[in-house]
Amino acid sequence: MSALAGKIEGRQVPGHRPWPRIVVREDAWRAAVELAAGGQATLLSLWDDTGAVHMALLDEGSSEKLIVTLECPDGRFPSVAARHLPALRIERAIRDLYGMEPVGLDDVRSWLDHGFWGVAHPLGNGQEAPIARKPYPFLPVEGENLHQIPVGPVHAGIIEPGHFRFTANGETVVRLEQRLGYVHKGIDSLMSGASLERAARLAGRASGDSTVAYAIAFAQAVEAASQTQIPARAVYLRALMAEIERIANHLGDIGAICNDASFSIMHAQCSILRERALRAADACFGHRLMMDCVVPGGVAHDLPPNGTEEVRALLRAIRSSFPQLVELYENTASLQDRTATTGILKPELARRFGAGGYVGRASGRGFDARRRPGYAPYDDLTFDVPVLDAGDVDARVWIRIREVEQSLSLVEQILQRLPAGALRAEIPKAAAPCEGVAMVEGFRGDVLAWVRLEGDHIVRCHLRDPSWFQWPLLEAVIEGNIVADFPLCNKSFNCSYSGHDL
């Protein structure tokens, strides 16, 4: 008896792969919500479909995954967030986009819809709406000597737009409230009806820094739906790209976090290594960020004849200078003073939100999609998943440092084992609608992709960025810290705006 499916009764939907999807009645939906609320399952995502809502759950013990579907032709469903807060923003987004009503959800404020689209519920009935800013009351904060600091959407640095509303007592942050949705581009609606080729390009632009992770997640979901077996060489080349992406982003983050403590030598040195990684990617795959290099069915480019040597040169460059940077980070007291014990995320919160990536792993949640559930080729490769319990900025830096080291080793193993052969398999036209789901470990955490195919196009595609479950935690960790430490906390999370806003 499986851990999840045994607890939730429903009718299994044929043609959904590789995890089962079951259609349930309302009482079973509520039971599934209770599993998440009680900590017996982790909410992986929640999304809408024509006349139905889907909830993806993970059993952390057995790594079993299950998608639970509630059909709700009247446009109402029992709120998950009313019992399990991590679903809060997702449900507000579902209400904005589809006009579906989460019954029991107290927070009636819009999330992605700021009032400027000229259409209400663009993916629902799509009624015309007046173009006017929607009022957005921030949560009340009461007390003496409080002041507010509004920041954004246009920030001081070269970063994505979003609004932060700080309430502070002197230097100490009492509450942070985020307001996102500024870069909402309507990716869900652009996906529907798109050809596989166009949809893959869209998926690769959900969050530019994770373009490889998104492209792999999308491709794996399509391949699961269409039961396509991709060539072994493509599997390995995908992993090579994914690890180079992880190394480049982690190096950038480590430097940028230190830079936010005004320790610019780390930033300068890490930026050099990051640039080398992007140049190696460019030399090997023709694009510095490797956009559009992963396609449904395989990969678009093979390694050029000098590709292996390019990557090996990158490994040598990083291995020769990264250790002394790590030493510098570890031995600089003034820097440690800023990062250690700053912005602590309690393990309990990380677990409840199912926080992925370095945010989760620095707070005791050892989940890594490459390991569990695991996907090829990682089951044939040797690597550690570093986990720490401190939950502070320092721990999130260390997780990144350790992951860079692990990824260097992974890249080496991939080069050693890289099989010869074809790069791409044909995706067969789906005669009947079919569905697929995949979860891929990006540098920031697990990216989930779900697709329904018909013929050679996408009917519905849902992409869930790891940031959905990390952004709310940033609000929690900043409490009691000083305003000047917010950049450090924020950078140590490095949540995606675009991947969240879609």
Added chain:
Amino acid sequence: MRKILMQNLARSPLTEPAPRPDETALAEIAGRVDLAARRRLGRSLSIREVDAGSCNGCELEIHALSNAFYDLERFGLRFVASPRHADVLMVTGPVTKNMREALERTYNATPDPKWVVAVGDCARNGGIFAESYAVVGGVDQVVPVDLHIGGCPPRPIDLLKGLLALLEGSAAAAK
């Protein structure tokens, strides 16, 4: 730290020679320069970056301009934290409807004379996101654009060429 500093003093710089100004970018800017304003600015521009809806890909490459290989500041170009300090707005992304007002207000907060550089394919016409209900389109739908730098995202070297063309265009017009 001393070890790293000493090594850096001893070895030759990573910074690469400046690229030649992009000819087409030069042509695009040449017709749009205001003589007197360029004379005042000289060869120094402060840039304020505005993400008006991008996927973050362009931001990564704009960031790269400041690394040791490209070293943007040697050209008199630097990124500033406020539009009030800026001569140039560097705008990325298809402009989303939710960012339209913020972009307009940032533009209005930038003192004259000012230039707008639209970065990336999305900033030209909305790119792959063009048909969405949530997207206005290219940057020129919202604020006047002086220069486009194409690419998805443009490589740092292409950004550099475009910016140099902006500088040289302004210097040429000032003579």
